[in-house]
Amino acid sequence: MTDLAKIASFKQDLASSKHVVFLTGAGISTHSGIPDYRSKSGIYNGVSEPPEIILSEDTLYGRPELFHNFVMKNMYFPQALPNKIHEKIAQICNEKGDLITQNIDRLDKKAGNEHVLEFHGNLYDIYCTKCQKKVDYQAYEKDYRHENCDGIIRPGIVLYGEAINPETLTKSVEIMRKSDLVVIAGTSFVVYPFAQLLAYRNPAAKIWLINKTSIPATGISEIIGDALEVFDRL
Ligand SMILES: [Zn+2]
Numbered sequence: 001m002t003d004l005a006k007i008a009s010f011k012q013d014l015a016s017s018k019h020v021v022f023l024t025g026a027g028i029s030t031h032s033g034i035p036d037y038r039s040k041s042g043i044y045n046g047v048s049e050p051p052e053i054i055l056s057e058d059t060l061y062g063r064p065e066l067f068h069n070f071v072m073k074n075m076y077f078p079q080a081l082p083n084k085i086h087e088k089i090a091q092i093c094n095e096k097g098d099l100i101t102q103n104i105d106r107l108d109k110k111a112g113n114e115h116v117l118e119f120h121g122n123l124y125d126i127y128c129t130k131c132q133k134k135v136d137y138q139a140y141e142k143d144y145r146h147e148n149c150d151g152i153i154r155p156g157i158v159l160y161g162e163a164i165n166p167e168t169l170t171k172s173v174e175i176m177r178k179s180d181l182v183v184i185a186g187t188s189f190v191v192y193p194f195a196q197l198l199a200y201r202n203p204a205a206k207i208w209l210i211n212k213t214s215i216p217a218t219g220i221s222e223i224i225g226d227a228l229e230v231f232d233r234l
Pocket of ligand 1: 128129132133146149151
């Protein structure tokens with residue numbers, strides 16, 4: 001099939017499905033100017049230490065200045081706006097679906113999506129690790145120490161070595177089971193346990209992959225290319 005024929009077939013499956021689940025990653029937000037974690041132009045490239053070390057609890061508490069500098073310089077893009085992919089996914093989810101995203105940039109919520117599960121948390125749910133109070137981005141940008149109690153402030157994202165919130169896992173599995181269409185988009189699907197979600201799908205569900213590269217799984221219809229071009233045609 002040509003890509004156009006595949007897009008038509010994908011469109012048809014979207015139209016006939018009762019409940020869609022989207023599984024997305026960094027490739028959705030690169031079009032909003034947020035760099036992909038692991039691509040060549042990604043934020044982890046050229047960094048002196050591996051992300052598994054920097055984005056860990058050890059660094060957060062042991063070298064808080066390094067942690068703070070790293071996330072401020074490389075991960076926060078508060079001016080970024082949702083693009084057409086976020087908008088299209090929001091439209092479909094608000095009608096009959098759910099999104100489970102690895103992205104921590106809040107752009108899906110900014111796009112008006114009311115059915116977003118942020119698998120790895122959210123950069124803007126910021127809190128003090130000592131007194132647990134919420135802290136706004138502007139305060140965190142200025143200082144990683146909480147002015148009230150001198151505790152270390154952190155973003156509400158899942159760091160390397162930390163577990164996924166159990167409620168998020170349970171809800172993700174429920175969504176996978178009830179969906180008759182799974183759309184994987186903008187992710188190389190290599191990060192666990194996110195990639196394991198596919199194992200919980202409804203056995204009758206159709207699966208589409210819209211991504212720059214293929215993923216190691218069978219029974220998937222693929223459109224290999226830029227997700228923006230595909231979602232633009234829906
Ligand atoms: Zn505090």
